[in-house]
Amino acid sequence: MTPGGDTGRPxxxxxxxxxxxxxxxxxxxxxxFLDRTLSPPPGGSDxxxxxxxxxxxxxxxxxxxxxxxxxxxxxIVSVTGKSPTRQLDEEHLRLLRLAGEPLAVAxxxxxxxxxxxxxxxxxxxxxxxxxxxxxxxxxxxSGEPTQDAxxxxxxxxxxxxxxxxxxx
Amino acid sequence: xKVVIAGGFGVGKTTLVASISDIPPLTTEGHMTTVAAGVDDxxxxxxxxxxxxxxxxxxxxxxxxxxxxLFGTPGQDRFGFMWDNLVKGALGAIVLVDTxxxxxxxxxxxxxxxxxxxxxxxxxxxxxxxxPPLDDVRWALDLGPTTPIVVVDARSRLSALxxxxxxxxxxxxxxxxxxxxxxxxPVPTRSRLIGPAPGWDxxxxxx
Ligand SMILES: Nc1nc2c(ncn2[C@@H]2O[C@H](COP(=O)(O)OP(=O)(O)O)[C@@H](O)[C@H]2O)c(=O)[nH]1
Ligand SMILES: [Mg+2]
Numbered sequence: 389m390t391p392g393g394d395t396g397r398p399x400x401x402x403x404x405x406x407x408x409x410x411x412x413x414x415x416x417x418x419x420x421f422l423d424r425t426l427s428p429p430p431g432g433s434d435x436x437x438x439x440x441x442x443x444x445x446x447x448x449x450x451x452x453x454x455x456x457x458x459x460x461x462x463x464i465v466s467v468t469g470k471s472p473t474r475q476l477d478e479e480h481l482r483l484l485r486l487a488g489e490p491l492a493v494a495x496x497x498x499x500x501x502x503x504x505x506x507x508x509x510x511x512x513x514x515x516x517x518x519x520x521x522x523x524x525x526x527x528x529x530s531g532e533p534t535q536d537a538x539x540x541x542x543x544x545x546x547x548x549x550x551x552x553x554x555x556x
Numbered sequence: 557x558k559v560v561i562a563g564g565f566g567v568g569k570t571t572l573v574a575s576i577s578d579i580p581p582l583t584t585e586g587h588m589t590t591v592a593a594g595v596d597d598x599x600x601x602x603x604x605x606x607x608x609x610x611x612x613x614x615x616x617x618x619x620x621x622x623x624x625x626l627f628g629t630p631g632q633d634r635f636g637f638m639w640d641n642l643v644k645g646a647l648g649a650i651v652l653v654d655t656x657x658x659x660x661x662x663x664x665x666x667x668x669x670x671x672x673x674x675x676x677x678x679x680x681x682x683x684x685x686x687x688p689p690l691d692d693v694r695w696a697l698d699l700g701p702t703t704p705i706v707v708v709d710a711r712s713r714l715s716a717l718x719x720x721x722x723x724x725x726x727x728x729x730x731x732x733x734x735x736x737x738x739x740x741x742p743v744p745t746r747s748r749l750i751g752p753a754p755g756w757d758x759x760x761x762x763x
Contacts, residue, residue, distance in 0.1 A: 461641055462558045462625040462645075492615070494584055495615075504584045537728070537731055540731060544724045545620075546619045546622055546624070547618065547717060547721055549619050550616070550618070551721065
């Protein structure tokens with residue numbers, strides 16, 4: 389399922405039972421208060437931080453495109469100190485050097501200037517080679533929205549504390 | 557634990573991540589074209605033609621050794637690979653909206669509703685801008701009655717933390733509703749008080 393599809397909301401592509409209210413609504417006719425400015429968006433900083441230098445990501449991953457299910461953007465990577473059970477490339481070694489301090493995959497990717505998807509594949513290789521340990525940082529470990537009310541409460545309390553410190 | 561900050565270009569995602577994060581936001585390249593290329597031919601073509609976008613990353617250490625990870629993403633990623641990974645296990649999402657360019661956030665709203673990821677809408681107020689009534693924003697986004705909408709100043713840590721708390725409380729009430737469904741409490745009217753489970757197939761609101 390692709391997010392959004394090709395049409396905006398309302399007037400969904402699926403579910404034809406959702407009628408836009410007659411005369412007031414069309415994809416290209418926003419409501420008056422939504423009058424869009426024609427000027428370019430402010431900021432516009434969502435550009436890639438690094439130029440991949442023309443190297444296609446698949447070259448970095450040896451043509452592999454599969455991400456292990458236990459590697460996610462916030463998975464914590466730490467070194468095991470074991471010697472690798474498979475051969476590692478230069479990119480692998482760069483990652484490994486950074487992971488001397490446990491870091492999230494997203495952080496490794498940012499520090500090395502490689503796309504996050506590539507970092508996820510390479511980290512999977514490192515885990516397979518036995519040189520890194522992966523820790524699920526997404527709460528209860530299920531990868532699903534947390535069902536753990538106690539854990540959620542802990543997070544709420546933690547954020548409340550930050551808020552208190554800020555409003556003093 | 558992670559939270560996703562989504563929204564169109566220039567809406568304040570990086571600013572919001574920075575306001576909450578202990579470290580200056582890191583930027584990483586969000587797309588992974590080769591992954592899409594492995595899926596099927598159609599997505600491969602899409603992947604090649606899609607623009608690369610940056611993803612923000614931040615983290616905040618909370619009491620009790622919990623680290624909250626923050627991911628900012630424009631969410632224009634049609635083939636969905638990175639979105640799937642982002643929402644996997646997420647506590648929820650804050651969708652930032654600039655009411656002058658409100659349709660920028662449709663893909664994000666659609667996606668989170670569809671995937672039943674708890675989310676709230678944060679309306680950013682830019683300099684010299686008068687905000688429309690939040691009910692109008694709710695109507696324009698076709699949001700369900702239980703999805704919170706808040707006004708947020710992404711530059712203010714206090715305001716950003718308030719938005720985060722709104723999301724967490726929303727997640728909590730959804731979780732309670734889910735748990736009540738699994739094990740219905742003895743008083744049958746209770747589940748009605750909690751309200752309907754969020755669904756994307758409900759009729760438009762405010763009409
Ligand atoms: N007035 C106001 N300006 C904001 C707010 N959030 C962000 N900005 C400004 O909007 C511009 C774009 O913000 P940025 O975080 O880079 O947007 P992004 O593209 O979504 O990451 C920056 O100049 C911010 O200072 C806000 O809540 N209020
Ligand atoms: Mg940004």
